[in-house]
Amino acid sequence: MEHVFFCTGHELKIPNIIESKGLYIYDEQGKGYMDLESGVWCTSLGHNNSEINGIIKKQIYSLTHTGFCYSNEILENSSKSILNVAGFKNGKSVFLCSGSEAIEISIQMAKHLTEKRVSMTLHDSYLGAYSSIIDKSKNWYLLNWEPCNNCTKIEKCDQSCEVLQKIPKDTSEFIFEPGSSSGFVRFPPKALISNIVQIVRNNGGKIVANEVTTGIGRTGKWFGYQHYDIDPDFIAVGKGIGNGYPVSIALINKSTARELEKKPFHYSQSHQNDPLGASIVYGVIQYIEEKKLIPKAENRGLLLLKQLESLVDNEIITEVRGRGLMFILDIKNEEITNFLYNGLIERGYIVGNRGSSLRIDPPLIISEAEIDTFVNALKKIKSSI
Template identity: 30%
Template sequence: MMETILQTNIFEPILIEKANGSWFWDTKGNKYLDCVSGTWCVNLGHNHPRVIQAMKEQMDKLVHRSMRFLTPMTLQAAEDILLFFPHEYDKITFLNSGTEAVEFAINFAQKATNREKVLSLKNSYLGAYGIAKQYSYTSSKASDLKIDYPECDDINCNCLEDFNPLIEHIIENYSSELACFALEPILVSGGIHKPCTNFINELCKQLQEVGVLIVIDEVTTGFGRTGRKFGYEHYDITPDVIALGKAMGNGYPISAIITKAELEEKISPSNRYYAQSHQLDPLGAIAAATVVKIFEEEKVIEKSQEKIKQFNAFFQTLSHPAIKEIRSHGMLFGIQVQSYNNISSTDLVLQIKDKLLDEGVLIGYSVGKELLRLLPPLTITTEEREFVFQKLTKVFNEL
């Protein structure tokens, strides 16, 4: 049956039939705890009843309309999401995917500044195609504008002493050509790396002083994934444009870009024109608006703090010669694997993820990064966490 599907990915040899909360079931009735939240999308767990109910009610009214019209649901969702932000923004448009949102955000910055070049960090993943991919680590295209960065959690660090020359080099040589700095607050696909706070703060400050816009990619880090509403809150910066996606629809494909009217006004209406069939459709809008309400009313982020502590406490006890390093930030966890017992690190990554799947736990992995990833739903329960801890311990002990 799988032969009919174009092989754009490596698919596991099981078929998923249904899901609920932190779990999904295959067609044979086997149950798995989903520690990657779908594709890092269901921060509220699969099939959240409030999201499903809101979408069902909306489907009875209106799913799609001509792009020439707006709907009351879309306008209400726009207002709710803008109010959800810790900084004041007054413009939003809804799109379909994270890559589309980042592409739109970068293109918007280019038009607003009349500049073309984009600055990004090495190990960034900004999207699957176009400009977003060009400035991601997945692109083979070399660029002096994919820059190194210090990785540090110490606010009193001396990282700037080593990296000030790099900042000066960028400002002196590229600032007049740069449209934006496209930043992932935490480099998730790149290996769960957090750049030094002082470095990012200083770089963004100097870039904005010379008219370079700060575009933040919150596609993965947004909606509570880092322990705060948005990943950029871990820095002292005010973004100019923000790209959203993934958890915004809790499993339904919707994304957005957020910005300010003052930037919109710098672009002529004809140059601002963007038309896409499902842009601003009401079904995605109602899903996103409901997600925001759940976060606020059910205090999802506040409740996740204790869960983050419990995960970190467990990972401090998880020790094995095959583990090189464990990195975490909020509900983002990465286990860096190294060769062990004559088994290469790449083979170990595959072996561990397969053994965990056999034990009923789905985790993410990157062979190239020699990394195992866990991004569980923020709603994961105590019993579910203990199940994950037990299975991780068992699999590593049996290597």
């Protein structure tokens, strides 16, 4: 790999994977690895899914890319399908290529409609790779919700709270990442989020649900925001909706779509509303619904969470947090984290190494037997420390 520039900050552990199927990838020696990161949390239906591959092949031989003045009916069918599962009946959608793009266009539309200047998110959110959302030194307000963790009144949180009173009145949009917290899996209190949404809305701002990592069944519901009592104006969808293919979507609810009709908004890029990506989205949604993977993700997630929690000993694993099939294991120190991480890879299990934590995001198709084998392997490695 001398000519490939790797700049993600992650160490390349297995340089030549040549086959994949379901939860598993295989190197050139034929060694199999259970991929409990789902790629970069993208392959929600598993690697090399034959049904999704069939959809890709069919669309490739029809039409893969469109221009600005012609399209294909799969866009309408796919749009109605994703809007339906999101509860955005009669809304609209824009198909793009990455989660960062879906968030970016949602922010642009919000600012266009509200004519306000400040974007707001929680202090530990990750919103994407664009400089416009990485550099938060100007026209951003980061709400630090850490004090809420120890607040004795959080269940009865109201707008008199000092944290809430600091929200700028000229907030254009509140971008809510419901639980990923930059990959460290923290779940803000429902009462806090409800109050933030109400304040921003009362001031004329919009609500954007950032579902790039928490959507498509990852949290045991179609979208992570559905664990909260809120109704967003926009939903940014990415990762699992393409099962590894680079497609994302910005969803717009009905009332906001009507606003955009009255106040036209322009945004264009070469692969906007491509039929290939839209056909994959349609197929992924059908597959999830036919296989009933959302309730399975919830049930198997509860099983895995219980098993992981049994490993907490405050000496090696200090805390486990999870919802659906999204988990983090906080580890006592980075040395122990690396020992567990490398031990799992040696035994054929891939998880995410977050320095002080291990991240686990298995495909929605994971079985109870596969959960058991992984947890048993982790127990053995842990017991050898």
